[in-house]
Amino acid sequence: MNRDLIAGAVLLAIAGAYYATIDTIAESTLSDEVGAAGLPRLLAALLALIAVVMMARAVLAARAARKATAAVHHPDEDEENDASVPRALGLLLIGAGYVVLLPYAGYVVCVALLIAAIALYEGAARSWVVPAAAIGGATLYWAIFVKLLGVHQPAGMFFQGWLS
Incomplete structure (x- = not known):
């Protein structure tokens, strides 16, 4: 299974869990129409959107790879994939x-x-x-x-x- 698909699924789960906890934010008497939970809801929606786009790209890339008739080995791509963890840590x-x-x-x-x-x-x-x-x-x-x-x-x- 593609790493991007798994990462997208994990991000989607995190977005769902984050969204579920937003209701625990206390409303203030000074709150406006957006309220204290407005920005967290937006962030949860953006994270979910990013996760869905990431998963869709992974599925489309896998589909395109299957349709390709000749697989060409590119050492640069292998190096880039191997460096994904250090890159993420950076x-x-x-x-x-x-x-x-x-x-x-x-x-x-x-x-x-x-x-x-x-x-x-x-x-x-x-x-x-x-x-x-x-x-x-x-x-x-x-x-x-x-x-x-x-x-x-x-x-x-x-x-x-x-x-x-």
Whole structure:
């Protein structure tokens, strides 16, 4: 069975379990129409969507592989598949770094660092595009969450009073 299909099924189960626990979030008297569970519900739905897309891609790839008449051995593909666990651990470490730095550096700086770190980790060319995308992406996420949705993000110890 394809690893992506299994991973998608596991992610779908996690999304279902996460969604089932959302009802335990207490509603505040200060809640708006979205409520305290609005963002977690959105995240659970996005995780489920990603899982379904991942499973569909795995099924379509397996179907296409069966239809192929000649199997050609590509050593580069084997190396990429063998490196999937270390690659996932690297991404996990980048995410952990984000979580550790967030209270100190704040949301905007951490999101910019996260975008840049993942882009470079995934092999993006070291050019002006990476910091531009990181700064633009962080600014866009800040504008969406803080200004548009009114969800205040941590400013961080170093930037108290800015960007709020």
